[in-house]
Amino acid sequence: MTYEDKMFAALADPTRRAIFERVAERRHSVAELARAIPVSQPAISQHLKVLKEARLVRDEPSGARRIYSVDPEGLGPLRQWLERFWGDQLAAFKTAVEGRNNRK
Amino acid sequence: MTYEDKMFAALADPTRRAIFERVAERRHSVAELARAIPVSQPAISQHLKVLKEARLVRDEPSGARRIYSVDPEGLGPLRQWLERFWGDQLAAFKTAVEGRNNRK
DNA sequence: TATCTTCATAAGTCATGGCTTATTATAAGC
DNA sequence: GCTTATAATAAGCCATGACTTATGAAGATA
Numbered sequence: 001m002t003y004e005d006k007m008f009a010a011l012a013d014p015t016r017r018a019i020f021e022r023v024a025e026r027r028h029s030v031a032e033l034a035r036a037i038p039v040s041q042p043a044i045s046q047h048l049k050v051l052k053e054a055r056l057v058r059d060e061p062s063g064a065r066r067i068y069s070v071d072p073e074g075l076g077p078l079r080q081w082l083e084r085f086w087g088d089q090l091a092a093f094k095t096a097v098e099g100r101n102n103r104k
Numbered sequence: 105m106t107y108e109d110k111m112f113a114a115l116a117d118p119t120r121r122a123i124f125e126r127v128a129e130r131r132h133s134v135a136e137l138a139r140a141i142p143v144s145q146p147a148i149s150q151h152l153k154v155l156k157e158a159r160l161v162r163d164e165p166s167g168a169r170r171i172y173s174v175d176p177e178g179l180g181p182l183r184q185w186l187e188r189f190w191g192d193q194l195a196a197f198k199t200a201v202e203g204r205n206n207r208k
Numbered sequence: 209t210a211t212c213t214t215c216a217t218a219a220g221t222c223a224t225g226g227c228t229t230a231t232t233a234t235a236a237g238c
Numbered sequence: 239g240c241t242t243a244t245a246a247t248a249a250g251c252c253a254t255g256a257c258t259t260a261t262g263a264a265g266a267t268a
Contacts, residue, residue: 008112013226029223039226042246060234082179120256144258145214168213
C-alpha cells in the first residue's frame with residue numbers, strides 16, 4: 001500500500017480525523033486524547049498507530065507518557081494530490097460553463 | 105454523515121480514487137470506466153454513486169448512456185480542510201526545528 | 209416489435225476495520 | 239519494593255464496505 005493510500009485511509013475515519021485535528025492544534029499524550037474523545041484508550045492507540053504509519057503524526061517518549069505531535073510534512077502528499085486536480089477543476093468548470101452556454 | 109465525512113470516505117478507496125482521477129481528466133461514460141478499470145460494471149456504478157453523494161462528480165444522461173464529469177466545486181471542502189492545517193503545520197514545523205535547536 | 213446496449217439496483221459473500229475488555233510492559237512516586 | 243499511571247498489544251465481536259452474479263429498466267437500432 002502506498003503512502004497516498006495510507007494517508008487517505010487514515011483521514012477517512014471521523015474519530016481518527018478528530019484525533020489528528022487535536023494533535024495538529026497542540027501536542028497531546030495518549031491519555032489526554034482518551035479523556036477528550038469518547039473511545040477507549042486502546043482505540044486511541046490504534047488510531048494513532050494508523051496516523052503514524054501514514055506519516056501524519058510523530059511520537060516521542062516523555063517519561064511514562066508518549067507525546068504525539070503533527071508530522072510537519074505529513075499533509076504534503078495530500079496537498080500535492082489536490083493541486084493535481086485544482087487546475088483541472090477550474091478548467092472543467094470553465095468548459096462546463098461554456099458547454100451550458102453552447103447548449104442554449 | 106456530513107459532506108466532509110462523505111468526501112473523505114469517498115476518496116479513501118483506491119479504486120474509487122482511480123475512477124475520480126479518470127473522470128477529472130475528462131468526462132466518461134460508465135462503460136468506458138468499466139473497460140478501463142478491472143472491476144465489474146456494477147462495481148463502477150456503485151463507486152460512482154458514492155462519489156456523486158460526496159459531490160465529487162456529476163452525471164448527465166446522454167441517450168442510453170450516462171456521462172460522469174467532475175463536480176467543479178467538489179474538492180473545495182477538501183481544500184478548505186487542508187488549509188485549516190497548512191498554517192498550523194508550518195508553525196509546528198518551525199517550533200519543531202526550534203525545539204531541536206534548543207535541545208542541543 | 210424484437211434485439212442489443214447501457215446502466216442501476218438487488219442480493220449475497222467475504223474481508224476489513226473500529227471497537228471493546230483483558231493483559232502486559234515500562235516509568236514514576238510513595 | 240510496591241503501587242499507580244501510562245500506553246501498547248492481543249483477542250474477539252460486529253458492522254460496514256467492496257466485490258460478485260443476476261436481473262430489470264430505458265434508450266438505440268434494425
